[in-house]
Amino acid sequence: MAIRKKSNKNPPVLSHEFIVQNHADIVSCMAMIFLLGLMFEITAKAAVIFVTLQYNITIPATEEQSAETISLYHYGIKDLATIFFYMLVAIIIHAIIQEYVLDKINRKMHFSKTKHSKFNESGQLSAFYLFSCVWGTSILVSENYISDPTSLWRDYPHTLIPFQMKFFYILQLAYWFHAFPELYFQKTKKEDIFRQIVYIGLYLFHIAGAYLLNLTHLGLVLLVLHYFVEFLFHISRLFYFSDERYQKGFSLWAVLFVLGRLLTLILSVLTFGFGLARAENQQLNFSTGNFNILAVRISVLASICLAQAFMMWKFINFQLRRWREHSSSQPQSVKKKFVTAKGKTSRKERENGINGTVTSNGADSPRSRKDKSS
Template sequence: MAIRKKSNKNPPVLSHEFVVQNHADIVSCVAMVFLLGLMFEITAKAAVIFVTLQYNVTIPATEEQSAETVSLYYYGFKDLATIFFYVLVAIIVHAIIQEYVLDKINRKMHFSKTKHSKFNESGQLSVFYFFSCVWGASILVSENYVSDPTSLWKDYPHTLIPFQMKFFYISQLAYWFHAFPELYFQKTKKEDIPRQLVYIGLYLFHIAGAYILNLTHLGLVLLVLHYFVEFLFHISRLFYFSDEKYQKGFSVWAVLFVLGRLLTLILSVLTVGFGLARAENQVLDFSTGNFNVLGFRIGVLASICATQAFMMWKFINFQLRRWREHSSSQPPSQKKKFVAAKGKPSKKERENGVNGTQLREKTPPPPPIQEAFLLKGQELFFLLLDLQ
């Protein structure tokens, strides 16, 4: 499906502006070449490597499964071709969401340039996180990983995985690889590129690591947990852009973010530090995909702990920055001003005597009922100032 962006200007063909404005059309044509290749016998063998999953193995089904045979998959170099094709698909889907959803909302809300870029980022990521979280949770339920936590490390290495599991990992790698050209297509600011590269690199490092080291079960659980927390943050930011008084979502996200980091560390230590450490087969064997040795376990735990510590450090800095901004935006207490002004005598009081003693002596004291009302009124005034 080609995406056409309306523009009054017609930039030169193959120029920078032409590629940016028509990148979805260009990528759609490239993806169509692979799909058309499936229709001809000469090119079908090459095109099928890009479009469908490779390295499938058919094994007899167990007694619990209704089918006679089950198709499982392992990984190999041909997966790079499949990832490339789905990178093209991710770029096309990204353009569809941007033009038909986010751009229409931006035109109605009239955001500033800063809010415009952040709104687009949160809009794209919230859709991806929600879809991935639901998809990953359905795999966890269908494969009984939730009901049996020992499946995270039992029967390691997990070299053979079902179709949905492999397709999930291929899609995840394709999405985060597509984020690199999107930095160019979306005209990302130079000062924002280092931050984008860091978190894109962290996602690719951990997802590819879980996929190559046959830790797909643990990786799936941690991804679903992380994506749920990130989805809550970005959806809260979208609501905040529509109403700046909205803060409840960020409060819930802050609590779940800390709990998510804690659960990630617990599951990682439980799986790698205890489950795999007690496994019988602890011999490095590349042919069988067994990486369960001491150095492997230390490296995995070190990378996970370092990433969680980095995320917590960024989270603490973010909360401190918000606290400073909130404190600086608060006006000085009007209650203190009122008390200070009350302590200074007015010009009329100074003329009548020191601190207006003569004036107060000439003024008759109020009746008891009026005095009670005045006291109550002062208490209510100070209470309203405190609430402000």
């Protein structure tokens, strides 16, 4: 991502620079068209498909619930229109965070080009992960998924889901779809595009898979678990950019990352290997949304295991790279400590570092002045 510099010369309309500089305004106008469409009777039926959730079913409430009726939702082809609209909203929010928060911090910190790109990436993702974790946790608590782990596979297929659950999945898909045009808007470097596409594709593949296969309960739990670990990594990287001596966050993240991968595998094996495998109805039925057959269970479980193995491989490479960087930053030889007769360090030793040793960040330490006699 490059720093945008304002110039007096306006780029030609619809040129590359014009679209990049004004993409938030262009997308805002597109979103306003759908909102204005709700105001007129002729266009309201078409606009409502983009703005509101579709495929709601009203059913009588049980004795335990206070309301007379409740609304549940299932998925369909119209969800693509809703995802498209909220993808536009995600682009607008992305631009607001970039301009009013991240760019202001970048101007004060004077980051290098590499740190500038990584800081913007971590800033955007940490905000999204925090929002998703808080929202996803509230859904888990309200639906009692945490207190009752058997709800992950009980009463499968979970074709009817509450409003909050469906809206959560719609926004998740919209956010990760918006990441593709952001590669163009943020002028992502060519060497980083493939890495970005890979992890965006992995998110979309697994979130869409959980949504379409009616595995929304398990998918929500795994997403909240994964997002919490990723939030800790990106917030630690933000603190590291402000102060490179900050390393505690990465150490805590490393422990939780391994535990997160282990817990993900345990929950997946319990759901597909024990819960769904012992269900009575194990026949493929597209009309009822039942995909609980052996081939699907093995495919989904294998996909989750491969994703966890891929992340562990990336994690090990990251830790090895950090270890090499830490080793290379250490001085090749440690200077001997010279102590004066009174047991105090000399003036030259105090200038070089603490207790006569040279600091690892030599570029940031002040240079010692030469004596006039030399």
